[in-house]
Amino acid sequence: MPGRVQSVERAAAILRLLAAGHGRVLGDLSGALGLSKSTVHGILRTLVEVGFVEQDPASGAYLLAAEVLGDRSKPMDINEMRSRATNWVDGLAARTRLAARLVVLPETEPTEITSGLTAHHVFSASPAPQRVEIGDEVDLAATAEGKMLLALSPIGGQVLDSLLRAERSAKSGDRLRDDVTLTRSRGYAVDTGGSGTDGAGVAVPVRSHGGTVVASLGVRGSTEQVLTPARSARKDVLRTLDEAARGTSHALMSKRW
C-alpha cells in the first residue's frame, strides 16, 4: 500500500475543523493544527478553488461550501425556513385556533446565545389586537419553544450551560435544569406563562436531516386551551402540533427550492 499523502491528510483535518464550527479564520486554523499559516493558507486556497470551502467576504472566515454539505448541515436561512414552513404553521394555527410560533437559535457561538429567534408567528383566531412577532427574541428559559431548543437542539446543552452560569439564583437555575430534563424525557415542552408571556404554551421539536432538531414549533393560548389540569399538554393539541412539526420537517428537507 502506498504511504499516506500528507497534504490530503492536512486538508481532511482542516475540513473536519470547519465542519465542527461556524466558520474559522486562518490564524485559528493554523493554531488548532499546529501548522504554519502559509501551509494552511495554501491548502485552503486549493479547497476554495475546488469549491469545497468558501470564504466569508465580510469576516474573512472560512466555511464549508454549501455544495459539500449538500446544503444540509449549514443552518437554513431563517426567511427561507419561514417560507417553507408557512403552510404548516398557518395550518396549525387554523386547526387549534391558537397562536403558533416557529423558533430557532440564532446563528452564533453557543456561549453567546441568550435568547431564541422567532422565525414565524401566526395569530390566534381571537379578534383581539395582535402584533406580528416575526424576528422577535424569545426567552429560552421561560417559553415552551425555548426549553424545547435547550433540551434537544445539538447545541442546546452548551447554551443551557452558559445560561446557567449567568443565572444568579440557584433555585431558578435548578428549576430550569429540571424543566429541560423533563422536556427531554417527554419529548415536548410546556410553559405556564410568567416573565412577560401570557397564558401557557406547548412546543415540540422540528427535525431536519438525520433527526437533527433545527427549530421548535409551539402554540400558545389560555391555560385551559393548551394544558390539562395536571399541567401536561392536552392530547388533542399535542397531536395537531406533532403532525404540523412532521409536516414542517418534511417541508424543510424537501429539495424543491
Place this chain on the structure above:
Amino acid sequence: MAARYVLSIDQGTTSTRAMIFDQHGRLAGMGQREHRQIFPQPGWVEHDAAEIWHNTRHVIPEALADLGISVADVAAVGVANQRETFVLWERTTGRPVCPAIVWQDTRTRSVADHLLDDPGADFFRQRAGIPPASYFTAVRLSWLMDSRPELRERAHRGDLLLGTMETWLIWNLTGGPDGGIHVTDVTNASRTLLMNLESLHWDSELLEFFDVPRAILPKIVPSSTIVGTATGSLAGVPVAAAVGDQQSALFGQTCFEAGEVKCTYGTGAFLLMNTGDEIVTSTHGMLPTVAYQLADGTKAYALEGSIAVAGGLVQWVRDGLGLIRSAPEIETLARTVDDSGGCVVVPAFTGLFSPYWSSGARGVISGLTSFVTAGHLARAVLESCAWQTNDVVEAMAADAGVPLKSLRADGGMTANHLMMQMVADVLDVSVVRPTMSETVSLGAAYLAGLAVGYWSDIKVLRRNWHRAGQWDPQMSPQVRESQRAAWRSAVGRTLGDGSVAAG
C-alpha cells in the same frame, strides 16, 4: 361514508399542484411539480402543455398519498389556472399542435399596439370589457394562426380544439380523445378577448375580427358546476369547478361582497376588487372582469389591476443575478441595510401592465451609485412590489370612487415579512394575511365543493377565514412622499417619458 375532502388543482405559471382541503378549508395534503419555462426568443414565453398534463397526472396521486386517502374520499375536484395561456390540440389524438403561449409572452406587442390604433381600444372594450394587449389570448392566438396558416385551416376544418389551461386539463381529466369534456368557465373566458362581458357568451364580432372558428371553442360554463366525471386516478370524482387563478384567490379570500379587495403576490401580482353584479368600467387602466358565476347563475364582477412582475423579479435576482440561492433569502439580504440607498427598480420586463398598459416599457434601475450594494438592490426589489401595488390601488380607488380600507394579501411572497410591512407602509393601510395563503387552490376547492353540496353556501365559507397576520403602517409621511417621488420618476423613465425623468 360521505367523502371528506375536496381536491383542487392549481395549474400555475411555474408549477402545477394538487391540494386537498377539508371541510374547514384547511390544507390536508398536497403534491407539486414544476414545469419548464421555455424562452425561444427574447420576449417569448412558452410551456409544453403535454408536460403540464403529465405533471398534473403525477401530482394528484401524490397529494392523495401525502394525506393517505383514497379517491373515494374526494367529493369533487376543481381546477384553477394561470389565465390567458392557451394551447391548440388535435381533437382525435389529444396531441398539442403548438407550444402553450404564456400570458407573459410579448411577441404580439406590435400587433396589440396596432389594434389600439385600428380599430381602437373601444371596439374591444365595448364587447369584452378589456383593451387589446398581448396579454390576452385572442391576440396571441390570431398571431399564431397567421404565422402558421395550416393551423387556421385545420381549425376551420374542426380538427383542432382551443383551450386555456383549465380547458386543456379538464378535457384530459374527463377522458381526452375518449369523450373528454371541452369547457371553459366565465372567468377564464373573460380573459380571452373573445367573450362578451355582459352576455357571457362568445362574441360573434370578436370571433370574426380575430378569425377564430367556433368549432375550436370550448363551451362557456359557470365557475361552479358539475361539468363531468374524472377518469384515471380520480375516476368517478365529479369535476365541479374551473376558475382563473386570480378570481379563484378572490373567492378563496371570501371576498364575496362588493368593495372587498385582495392582492395575490406570486410571479406577478393581481389585485381584484369585487364589484357585485355591476360591471365597473375603468378610466384608469383597471380591467373589468368576471369574478365568478355559481351553478344557479348568480354572478359577480370584479375590477382587476394586474402587475406583470412581482415575485418574478425576485426570481431574476436569484437566477439572473445569482445574488441569492432561494427567493426568501432576498429578505435576509434586504435586511443587511436600512433602506434602498436611493436605488429604485421598475421591473418592466414585459412592459408595464396596470395602470400604465405600456407594452413598450422596459425595466429601469435608477439611482444607481457606487454606494449601492446587493442589500440595497434587494430592498429596492421588494419596495418595487409595494409601489406597484400602490399604483394599482390608487387607480382602482379612482375608478371605484372609494379609497381602500385594508388589503387582504396572499400568495407565496406573503411569507416575506419585510415586504408585507413595506406594502402596509406604502399604501398607508393595514395589510392582512389569512391562515390559508394558498387561496388560489382554496377558491377552486370552494367552488367545486359548493357545486356538489360539500359546502351548503358561501356564508359557511366566510367562517373558515382566519387572520394569520396583520401589518399596520409605520412609515412617516415624509419618507413615503420622497419614495413616491423617486418611484414616479423611475416609472417615467421606464415609459420613455423624458419630461418626467427630467423632473
